[in-house]
Amino acid sequence: MIFIEKIYNVINGNTPLLYSINNYLKHLKYSFEDTKCNSVEQYRASIIRLYHTIEKGLSYSDYRPGFGKDNIDTLDCLYKYIKKNLEFGVSDAILESRIKSIPGNPNGLGGTIEIASITQEELKTLNYENFIKSRHSIRHFGSEAVDVELLREAIQIAQYTPSACNRQGWVIRIVESKDAIDTILENQNGNRGFGHEIDKLVMITCDVRAFQKNRELFQPYIDGGMYAQSVLNALYYKGIGAIPLSASLAGSQEKKIRKKVGINKSEVFILFIGVGTYPDSCKTTRSERMPVDIRLV
Ligand SMILES: Cc1cc2nc3c(=O)[nH]c(=O)nc-3n(C[C@H](O)[C@H](O)[C@H](O)COP(=O)(O)O)c2cc1C
Numbered sequence: 001m002i003f004i005e006k007i008y009n010v011i012n013g014n015t016p017l018l019y020s021i022n023n024y025l026k027h028l029k030y031s032f033e034d035t036k037c038n039s040v041e042q043y044r045a046s047i048i049r050l051y052h053t054i055e056k057g058l059s060y061s062d063y064r065p066g067f068g069k070d071n072i073d074t075l076d077c078l079y080k081y082i083k084k085n086l087e088f089g090v091s092d093a094i095l096e097s098r099i100k101s102i103p104g105n106p107n108g109l110g111g112t113i114e115i116a117s118i119t120q121e122e123l124k125t126l127n128y129e130n131f132i133k134s135r136h137s138i139r140h141f142g143s144e145a146v147d148v149e150l151l152r153e154a155i156q157i158a159q160y161t162p163s164a165c166n167r168q169g170w171v172i173r174i175v176e177s178k179d180a181i182d183t184i185l186e187n188q189n190g191n192r193g194f195g196h197e198i199d200k201l202v203m204i205t206c207d208v209r210a211f212q213k214n215r216e217l218f219q220p221y222i223d224g225g226m227y228a229q230s231v232l233n234a235l236y237y238k239g240i241g242a243i244p245l246s247a248s249l250a251g252s253q254e255k256k257i258r259k260k261v262g263i264n265k266s267e268v269f270i271l272f273i274g275v276g277t278y279p280d281s282c283k284t285t286r287s288e289r290m291p292v293d294i295r296l297v
Contacts, residue, residue, distance in 0.1 A: 016213055023217070051110060054081055055285035059112045060193045061140045065090040067193075078102075080111040109288040117278040120239050135233065136284045138241035139194040141276025146199050146240055148174060151275065154234035155202075161230040163223040169210030170227040171267055175201040183260040187253035188245050188272060198243070198274035202235075204228050205267035224270035235275060245272040 009015055032042040035050075057067045058080060065088035078099045085091060115136055126134065151174055163169065175181055184203070185195040206224035228244070235242040247269035249257070254269060 014214075016217060019215070020217055051078075052285065052287070054078070055111060055287065056139065057193065058084060059139060059283040059285050061197075061279075061282065062193065063088070064193065066092070078110075109286065111286050112283040113286050114281060115278075115284050116281050118239070123237060123239060131237075132233075135236040137243050137287070138276070138278065138282065138284060139197070139243050140279055140282035140284075141197045141199060141241050142279040144277040146275050146277055148176070148200075150238050150240060151200070151202070151235075154238040154240060155231065157234040157237065158227060158230040161223075161227045163226070164211075164216070164219050167210045167223070169206045169208075169220055170224050170270070171205045171207055172227075172231070173203040173205075173261065175203055175261065180260050184257050184272060187249065187256050188247075189249070189253075190246055191243075191274065194243075195274070197276060199276040200274075201245075202231065202242075202273040202275060203261065204231065204247075204270040204273070205263060206270055207264070207267050209266050220268050221270065224268070228271040228273070231273065235273070239278065241276050241278045243274040245274055247271050 010018060030042075032046050035046050037043045037046050053068055057064065063084070065085055082091075082096055082099065113136070115138065118134075123131070155172055155174075158172075159168075161168075161170075175184065181198065181201050184201055185191050185198070188195075191198070204224060204227060206220035206227075208220055211219045232242055232244060249269065257263070257269075258265075
C-alpha cells in the first residue's frame, strides 16, 4: 500500500523534488529572455521592462544625456526621451526617425511624475485608497540620514503582515555599514544612476526553517513578498523615502552578499529596500498601471 502511494506521488508530482523540477520546467517554458518572445504576454512584459528603464533614466536628478539607447524600441516615453535629450543638445536622427515611424499616437501615460515631499500630518489624513495610490518608489533622496528609530517604528508596523499559519518566517536587517551597502549595491542589478544616493538598506530574507518540506517550496517567497510590501507601506507611512531593489541575483552575486552581510544558509533572499529622507521634490517613474483584468470563474 505504501509502495503504491509512493508511485502515485511520483506520477502526480507530489514529491518535493518532482514539484521543483516541474516548476522549473514551467519557468523555462513560459518565461521570456530579453526580447525573445513568442506570446503577447511575454511581449507585453518585455516591452514594459524596457520602457521602465527609460522612465527610470528620465527621473534621475543626475540625468545622463543619451543614456539607454539600446533599450529604445517603441512606446510613448520615447517622445519624452527625444525631447529631454534635445534640452541637453543631444540628438540622434536615425533613432528619432525610427521612433516617429512607429504607428499610433503617444498616449501621454509614460515618462515621469513629480513628487513633492509630504508631511507626517498630511500622510495621516489620507484614506486607504489615497495612501496606496500616492506611495511611489523614490530614487532621489535628501541629504539628511534616516533616523534608525523611525525605521524601527515602521518595521514594527510591518510585523502585522499575515503569514501562512502565522509562522512569520521573514528576517529583516537594517544595513548601515557603508562597506556592506557598497557590496550589496555593486551586486544588485537595478540601482545604476541613483544607488549612490541611498542612505541605508533594509534587507528582507525569509528563513526556510519556518516551512514544511512538502508543498511549501515557494511559501518563503510568498510570505516574504507580502511582508516586503507591508514594509514598503510602513516606510511610506513614516515618511521615509524607499526604493525596492530586486534580490533576483546571479549565484555569484548572492554569494558575495551572503558572505559580507553574514546571512545564514537557511535564508532565501526576498528584497532589498534602499531608504533615504525625502528631498523637497523629485521626479520618479510614472509606472502607469494596466487596466485591471478580473476573471470571473
Ligand atoms: C520586487 C521588486 C523589485 C524591484 N527592483 C527594482 C530595482 O532593482 N531597481 C529599481 O529602480 N526599481 C525596482 N523596483 C521598483 C519598481 O520599478 C516599481 O515598484 C514599479 O515601477 C512601480 O512603481 P511604484 O513603486 O512607484 O509604484 C522593484 C520593485 C519590486 C516590487
